[in-house]
Amino acid sequence: MRVNMVRASHFSKVLVLFGLGALLALQPQGATWAADGYIQTAKYIFFFIGDGMGIPQRAAASAYTGKPLTVDTFPAQGVTTTAAFDRFITGSAAAATAMASGIKTKIGYVGLDPQLRPVKTVAEMAKGQGKKVGVISSVSIDHATPAAFYAHVPSRSMYHEIGMALVKSGFDFFGGGGFKDPEGKKSKAPQGNVLKAARAAGYTLVNNKQDFMALKRSPGLKVIAVNPWLQDSAALPYHIDRRPQDISLSEFTEKAVELLDNPQGFFLMVEGGKIDWACHANDAVSAIQDTLAFDEAVQVALRFYEKHPRETLIVVTGDHECGGLTLGFAGTKYETEFNMLKHQDTSFKKFSAEVLKKFRQKCGADCSFEKIKPVITAHFGLKFTGDPQSDPLVVKPYQEALLRQAFERSMAGERIHSDDPGTYLLYGSYDPLTVTITHVLNNNAGLAWTSFKHTGVPVTTSAIGVGAELFNGYFDNTDLAKKVMSVMGLSPQVVYMADAA
Structure with missing residues (x-):
């Protein structure tokens, strides 16, 4: 809302407008959107999270x-607050x-809203x-994140119910990781097997790269594509651990664009x-590598945009x-050496689950710290001899x-529990050696952490x-949802499922 103070002809009017302007200035806002939708609608919408x-x-x-x-070069840049209804850190x-x-x-x-009423999502609106x-x-x-676009449940842990909601959504393409409870083993009211239900609903299920890359657009095609290797909790491997036979986030995005493109357009959410x-x-390093993989997926969308601007x-x-990642560390003062991060060749997950496991099996009863040193050097680049003053890879x-x-x-x-404050602050709930190695490497590069959980700082x-x-x-x-609704030509407001029925 813009207020033209110059045109105010009366002092009282000036005061009213000034008060309104001051009130609005206190509220988070970007550009305004029209009550009944943006002046122009987008046929194709990419929503990356x-x-x-x-x-x-x-x-x-x-x-x-x-x-x-790539995202840093986009013409529009905003800052977004993230608090939840009942907690500052969401x-x-x-x-x-x-x-x-x-x-x-x-x-x-x-x-669902705080009163457990289902709310319609921008993805469901796009389908409509x-x-x-x-x-x-x-x-x-x-x-949780993908589920919020198609499911309506009171707990993010209701994986079986969420999987069934996915099938019932009728959405055209799902890709990435798998299902955490397809058979309903952890559900109080199992509804059958999610994968069988998906096939019965007409979905084509793919779980290898060769078949995935061979998929072609056809009338009525609905796809659920899962990477062949699910490293942890039914998820894709960290990008740093990815093998040639794995499907990258950008490859999932590229295939989705190919299959979804049609005269009515599409809505694609990528997390x-x-x-x-x-x-x-x-x-x-694993976070950076996955951020870069995410940015590569954005590049796929940008190439599509350049054809349909x-x-x-x-x-x-x-x-x-x-x-609570910080770009700066007390131990290095003003110095940074980010190139040393490139010596890490494995994620914390693979190191603790595979490398350390093999190390224990090999050394048996004689697992000494001296024997683990070359293993740490091989996977993280940290050195145990030399001058720390001249070589930041040398541990102090x-x-x-x-x-x-x-x-x-x-x-x-030893398992670290959050009710043990001293050890939790050092290791969180992770393998003590692995998280200490990443802390040392990150600190020497000039990075540091304040938490093992989310923080409340705004995002870009x-x-x-x-x-x-x-x-x-x-x-x-x-406001993100409402702005997207506006560009879809819809009224930017919360829509309850009962009202929309």
Whole structure:
């Protein structure tokens, strides 16, 4: 809203307008949108969500490569607040529900308002307009963020019910990770097998790269495509661990565009979910690599936009920051050495689950810290001889002491619990040695962490295409859904399922 103070002819009118302007200035907002939709509608809408991708994650990835990310070059750049209805530091379910429907909700709720009333999502609205709809995630496809675009349940942990909601959605393309509870083993009211239900509903199921790449657009085709290797919790492997036979996030995106393109247009949500998981574990390199993989998926959308610039909108945002990543560390003062991060060749997950497991099996009863040193050097580049002053890869005496202590805990199979404050602050709930290694490497490079959980700092939203200017400025995550609705030619408001029926 813009107020032209010059035209105010009366002092009282000036005061009223000034008061309104001051009130609006206190509210998060970007460009305004029309009550009944934006002046122009987008035929194709890409909605990218980097889970856990705050401002520092984007900045770290850019510093790592030495060049801006694709999203950094978009003409519209905004700052987005993320608080949930009942907690300042949000969770993925509440955040995704806000971004998908425009409603603040409670932690853990998916597609429901705080009173448990189902709210319609922008993906469901797009389907109602006759568009084809796709949902992609690098974590399980029934996880909180993707679920918020098609499911309506009171708990994000209701994976079986979410999987069944996926089938019932009728959306045209699902890709990425698998299902966490397809048979309903953890459900109080199992509804059968999700995969069997999907086949019965006409979905084509694919779980290898060869068949996936061979998919061709055809009338009525509906696809659920799952990567052949699900590394942890039915999710894709971290990008740093990806094999040639794995399907990357950008390949999922490219195939989705190919299959969804049609005269009525499409809506495609793509989540980079493992950015968040890497940040929970304080593994900067894995988070950076997954941020870059996410940015490559954005590049696919940008290439499509360049062919359809007057019909396409691309929005890229994060649901929250994770880990409290900082670009700067007290131990290095003003110095940074991000190139040393490139010595890491494996994620924290693969190192703890595979490398350490093999190490224990090989060394048996004689697992000494001296024997693990070359293993650490091989996978992370850290050195144990030399001058720390001239070579930042050389661990300092106090860091070696921390690594020795963590090694003893790991070899003893010690589990760290959050009710033990002293050890939790050091290791979170992760393998002590692995998280200490990433801390030392990150710190020596000039990065640090404040948490093993989410934080409440705002995130960056970037946009290009039809209505992109709406995403400039400072606004709440609920406004993301309303701005997208506006560009879809819809009234930017929360729609309840009962009202829409």
